[in-house]
Amino acid sequence: MSASELEMSSVRFPYRSRIFHVEKQGPGLWVVLDESHAVLGQLVRVSPEGEEHEPVFGAVLPGAVETLHEGSDWKMLVASLINEAIEPAPAATGNQGEA
Numbered sequence: 130m131s132a133s134e135l136e137m138s139s140v141r142f143p144y145r146s147r148i149f150h151v152e153k154q155g156p157g158l159w160v161v162l163d164e165s166h167a168v169l170g171q172l173v174r175v176s177p178e179g180e181e182h183e184p185v186f187g188a189v190l191p192g193a194v195e196t197l198h199e200g201s202d203w204k205m206l207v208a209s210l211i212n213e214a215i216e217p218a219p220a221a222t223g224n225q226g227e228a
Contacts (some may be wrong), residue, residue: 131221132183132184135151135159135172136190137153138153139152139153140159140209142153145163147163149161149162149163149207149211150162150166150168151207154171156174158171158172158173159173161207163214169191169213169214170185170189170190170197170213171191172187172189172203172210173187174207175187175196179201181201184203185199185200185201186200186201186203188209197213
């Protein structure tokens with residue numbers, strides 16, 4: 130899938146034996162949904178052209194204002210949002226390594 134496929138209204142995204150959806154919300158903004166249409170995060174266009182002359186995207190978790198990851202590979206960014214929703218990273222408690 131290329132970046133131009135994102136310009137369609139909705140893209141099916143098979144991943145981890147499930148079907149997710151990437152739906153266009155507006156120019157440079159997409160929402161990532163699971164099969165029940167729950168929002169897993171957003172994909173935003175950070176720049177129309179990066180170092181490799183490809184658009185640069187950012188993955189934004191629900192409720193966040195900053196990108197979790199950025200890059201030209203939008204599929205990897207969508208996968209990172211899905212992975213975070215399925216297996217969230219444990220929150221740092223500050224007690225790591227204490228005996």
